[in-house]
Amino acid sequence: MQKRTLPLAILATAALGLTACAGGGTAGGDTVDGKGQTLNVWIMQGTNPDSEKFFSEVGDDFKKETGATLKVEYVQWADAHDRFVTSIAGGTTPDVAETGTTWTAEFADAGALAPIGDLVDKAGLSKDLVKGLVQSGTYDGEMYGMPWYAGVRSIIYRTDVFDELGLKAPTNWDEIVADVAAIKAAKPDMIPFPVPGDAEFDTYPWLWGAGGEISEKQGDKWVSQIASDKSRAGLQWWTDLALKHNSSSAGATTWKETDVMDNFLQGNVAMAVMGSWTPATIDQKAPDLKGKFAAIPIPGQKDGISPSVLGGSHLSMFETAKNKDLAFKFIELMTTGKYAKQWADETGYFPGQTSLLDEAVKSDDPLVQPFAKQMVDGGASVPVTPKFGAVQAKKTTNAMIQAILSGAKSVDEATTDAAKEMDSIMNGK
Known part of the structure; x- marks a missing residue:
């Protein structure tokens, strides 16, 4: 077997000494007033069998925290790339969307995504993200994709x-x-x-x-x-x-x-x-x-x-988002703490926050450990x-x-x- 070098091979040890945000969405310490506004989000269909229930709960918390209404549209993976390309060309992109790790750089290159690196730094999250997912979400020195989950x-x-x-x-x-x-x-x-x-x-x-x-x-x-x-x-x-x-x-x-x-x-x-x-x-x-x-x-x-x-998804903010602070607040809520862990538990994916990932990698669950071993010892990346x-x-x-x-x-x-x-x-x- 050819030994491959993969950025995510560091994930088994990267979490040492890091702690997760308790509930997600408040790590930056800032509040966002979204009263009367609607945040439009695209999520890929089929990843989580309980997606509708999950996002109903997220939507309730999001409204309590920001006053905004969360509108989630589910998109089939098989149709998603063409739909993104069409929406980018027509200026009809959502505020936030799940983007596959092989697509984020492509959409950033097209000028469709808004950079989020400064917002990530401000929220104090930079040191607690899986580096391989950060790498695939970074294009031309700017971060466009927030690590959400990874699978193998x-x-x-x-x-x-x-x-x-x-x-x-x-x-x-x-x-x-x-x-x-x-x-x-x-x-x-x-x-x-x-x-x-x-x-x-x-x-x-x-x-x-x-x-x-x-x-x-x-x-x-x-x-x-x-x-x-x-x-x-x-x-x-x-x-x-x-x-x-x-x-x-x-x-x-x-x-x-x-x-x-x-x-x-x-x-x-x-x-x-x-x-x-x-x-x-x-x-x-x-x-x-x-x-x-x-x-x-x-x-x-x-x-x-x-x-x-070793692939997965980012949550990306589009340039068409009218309230980018509100959009990032949703991204933060989803990718850290409570909801990041819940999504991982429900789907079998590994979280994009290293402090949460450490727990998954150490699991003795026979339906988790083999995948974790594959991820750490036998993960690979497409170009x-x-x-x-x-x-x-x-x-x-x-x-x-x-x-x-x-x-x-x-x-x-x-x-x-x-x-x-x-x-x-x-x-x-």
Whole structure:
């Protein structure tokens, strides 16, 4: 396994000696008069099964504290990037929105976001924020994204199925293949390990695990590494899992991560790459599976851990916000203290405030600790550049995987085409 350097690897120790704000929203010591005003906020849908209840409580406290009404609109992740781009072009952005960590720099580069660094400093929060999330929320020396939460993908598997078949959780890639074969033979109607074609973050662990890379900055240019020998080897293994080892299904060629989740909830999947936020959803939506699944870090090719994308979200303030003090008061309320911890507890994500994160990292919960280990020892980052959001919007990686899974292209052909498209987008051609 290739050892990767990740800014967030410091998160296990960064929290020492820091304390959280007791309730959030008052750390700066200033009050904001928002009486009669409405704060418009966009939040991504599906992250928290109890979002409406959660934001109802937040809205009540926000009104008590500021006099303003909180109006939350929920946006599907799949549609969010295009909707942001359209709203930026039309000047119809919300006051505050959840922005994925790969989008914040892009929207800042477009001039749509308001800098918040001075407000963060004034509130006394600068030293208690996860540095990796601060880094991805900073563009051209200015902070535009307030760390809210972070998550990582590992493997969730059905312990009841593994126990029934006398299998152990895999510790390397060969063991994954062996487990797939055993499950397929004993349970032909079950999908042992889906390979979704429309889920780029499920793809990168295998590319990285083989020693490959997505793209590298060389001088003033980005050069795609997705067609390198090591990257191709990882992608070949991942797609062969479906094409040669029958771990997946033909339908999974177009699956998103939500489709993987839906099929797991229905009992159709034995193991899959899933996020640290998913156990809470499984418990809520499929109570019959409670106690029948567990998590492990994504195994390395031979041993250790394969890196996984450590992503998450910021809360960002838009330049169109009429009352920026009010907007930041909401951001502060959400990302510190009570509500930051409650959001993390309800979703399975890790908080963006280091004093709260320390508690999560030390957890002995079997559905938390493996993700925490993945996050600390096997976390990785996609290229930090405003252009990578455009690569994602183009679905360059997903189109590559789908072409391989459908048989339209070989791994060499698909990666060559993807590398050309990625270079063109990343270098603004």
